[in-house]
Amino acid sequence: xxxxxxxxxxxxxxxxxxxxxxxxxxxxxxxxxxxxxxxxxxxxxxxxxxxxxxxxxxxxxxxxxxxxxxxxxxxxxxxxxxxxxxxxxxxxxxxxxxxxxxxxxxxxxxxxxxxxxxxxxxxxxxxxxxxxxxxxxxxxxxxxxxxxxxxxxxxxxxxxxxxxxxxxxxxxxxxxxxxxxxxxxxxxxxxxxxxxxxxxxxxxxxxxxxxxxxxxxxxxxxxxxxxxxxxxxxxxxxxxxxxxxxxxxxxxxxxxxxxxxxxxxxxxxxxxxxxxxxxxxxxxxxxxxxxxxxxxxxxxxx
Amino acid sequence: xxxxxxxxxxxxxxxxxxxxxxxxxxxxxxxxxxxxxxxxxxxxxxxxxxxxxxxxxxxxxxxxxxxxxxxxxxxxxxxxxxxxxxxxxxxxxxxxxxxxxxxxxxxxxxxxxxxxxxxxxxxxxxxxxxxxxxxxxxxxxxxxxxxxxxxxxxxxxxxxxxxxxxxxxxxxxxxxxxxxxxxxxxxxxxxxxxxxxxxxxxxxxxxxxxxxxxxxxxxxxxxxxxxxxxxxxxxxxxxxxxx
Numbered sequence: 373x374x375x376x377x378x379x380x381x382x383x384x385x386x387x388x389x390x391x392x393x394x395x396x397x398x399x400x401x402x403x404x405x406x407x408x409x410x411x412x413x414x415x416x417x418x419x420x421x422x423x424x425x426x427x428x429x430x431x432x433x434x435x436x437x438x439x440x441x442x443x444x445x446x447x448x449x450x451x452x453x454x455x456x457x458x459x460x461x462x463x464x465x466x467x468x469x470x471x472x473x474x475x476x477x478x479x480x481x482x483x484x485x486x487x488x489x490x491x492x493x494x495x496x497x498x499x500x501x502x503x504x505x506x507x508x509x510x511x512x513x514x515x516x517x518x519x520x521x522x523x524x525x526x527x528x529x530x531x532x533x534x535x536x537x538x539x540x541x542x543x544x545x546x547x548x549x550x551x552x553x554x555x556x557x558x559x560x561x562x563x564x565x566x567x568x569x570x571x572x573x574x575x576x577x578x579x580x581x582x583x584x585x586x587x588x589x590x591x592x593x594x595x596x597x598x599x600x601x602x603x604x605x606x607x608x609x610x611x612x613x614x615x616x617x618x619x620x621x622x623x624x625x626x627x628x629x630x631x632x633x634x635x636x637x638x639x640x641x642x643x644x645x646x647x648x649x650x651x652x653x654x655x656x657x658x659x660x661x662x663x664x665x666x667x668x669x670x671x672x673x674x
Numbered sequence: 675x676x677x678x679x680x681x682x683x684x685x686x687x688x689x690x691x692x693x694x695x696x697x698x699x700x701x702x703x704x705x706x707x708x709x710x711x712x713x714x715x716x717x718x719x720x721x722x723x724x725x726x727x728x729x730x731x732x733x734x735x736x737x738x739x740x741x742x743x744x745x746x747x748x749x750x751x752x753x754x755x756x757x758x759x760x761x762x763x764x765x766x767x768x769x770x771x772x773x774x775x776x777x778x779x780x781x782x783x784x785x786x787x788x789x790x791x792x793x794x795x796x797x798x799x800x801x802x803x804x805x806x807x808x809x810x811x812x813x814x815x816x817x818x819x820x821x822x823x824x825x826x827x828x829x830x831x832x833x834x835x836x837x838x839x840x841x842x843x844x845x846x847x848x849x850x851x852x853x854x855x856x857x858x859x860x861x862x863x864x865x866x867x868x869x870x871x872x873x874x875x876x877x878x879x880x881x882x883x884x885x886x887x888x889x890x891x892x893x894x895x896x897x898x899x900x901x902x903x904x905x906x907x908x909x910x911x912x913x914x915x916x917x
Binding site: 423471 | 685756
């Protein structure tokens with residue numbers, strides 16, 4: 373286990389930013405942190421990276437306690453903070469050389485070039501950080517976080533404010549990192565979680581409301597399913613609602629319907645048979661999965 | 675610590691801060707020492723550098739807080755403190771690295787005034803007729819005084835993310851530490867009773883004593899204690915911000 377968090381609580385006065393949360397993460401795993409604004413994602417990350425200590429509970433990174441062995445933890449962790457704080461009046465190379473100094477890395481020149489290559493900064497390497505666009509600044513931030521080849525990477529909204537091309541590249545970068553390191557990332561973008569993460573933790577009001585592998589997340593909310601059907605010609609509603617196991621039919625147009633059920637059986641077979649029996653032609657029929665977005669809304673909506 | 679020192683010095687010289695500090699200091703001190711009729715050495719009847727050592731604390735009162743106000747306030751403001759705090763750096767490295775960088779800048783501003791010494795040495799009649807011991811003592815005193823001002827300014831900077839607040843606070847604290855005690859000692863209520871003790875609490879007493887060319891360990895210990903005290907306060911204040 374590279375990260376073990378147990379009963380972690382952080383209070384700001386009477387308000388609890390995070391409340392008794394526990395989770396763990398393994399090597400080779402990308403863990404997604406989801407939650408509405410102010411849910412406690414950033415607070416958790418700040419505790420893990422030793423920026424501030426918790427009120428109670430423990431957090432361990434690579435077996436090291438973040439409070440008592442903070443210095444060792446900081447050597448093993450790479451952190452990209454939410455707003456990616458950088459020194460805008462420094463040159464890219466100068467900045468990375470400074471980071472090398474902080475980590476006491478020998479042969480820093482070679483490592484700087486490696487990181488510039490790895491994060492795709494080659495074209496911008498002679499510029500001042502202040503002259504870079506947001507996407508490139510994000511790469512500088514990532515280069516800084518990965519500079520010392522840390523075992524654990526904590527990325528707080530690494531893809532916010534990037535254009536679609538940059539998004540794709542940065543995501544590919546993160547995905548490749550996740551193969552050999554432990555990556556924790558927080559995001560607002562649901563598709564990103566589905567695309568990148570192996571596991572999702574959903575936090576709401578300081579509490580973990582879901583901690584599941586991405587595939588089984590949908591089952592968690594409810595066992596209800598939705599089938600979308602489109603017929604060639606108009607079709608009466610009762611044709612569908614008479615089918616055994618159907619709870620509700622939502623008519624979209626004369627030809628298009630959504631069929632809801634709470635049972636576990638697959639309705640598509642019965643719908644097909646019924647349609648054949650009544651000589652109705654089905655043009656399209658698909659089972660709709662609940663997306664992470666739906667799950668998120670269900671879990672964080674009170 | 676070296677990497678922090680290097681970072682700070684680079685940032686001084688890549689922005690205008692360093693050049694402005696050095697230029698402003700030399701212009702002010704140069705004017706007081708050589709140009710203004712009331713204070714210029716040229717109108718005195720003996721060779722010495724009194725105006726330099728008399729006015730340098732006053733110029734430093736504003737200039738040093740202007741250097742040190744950036745130290746932590748700017749990092750808090752920009753969020754880069756989060757970057758520094760999550761890197762494997764100890765608080766000691768952070769504070770002492772920044773402290774040394776600020777001090778180096780002040781010393782760089784002071785070095786050109788050695789030319790004044792050479793000039794006065796040449797102007798003396800007969801040549802070289804000046805109080806070498808007094809000037810050496812004054813330089814050491816001025817160095818210790820600036821070192822103390824830098825420590826005070828850095829402490830003020832750890833308290834706030836606003837550079838303006840840090841500046842004003844630092845000016846106020848430096849003023850209190852250097853001047854206020856000797857003013858207080860002159861209040862009628864203290865004369866004859868506590869005036870000597872109050873006088874000794876302020877920096878001015880010790881600075882003046884060193885200017886006479888008398889290197890008293892008590893003066894040196896006094897300045898070192900002030901420096902250590904304010905650096906320690908910075909340390910405590912940084913820890914507080916984290917917790």
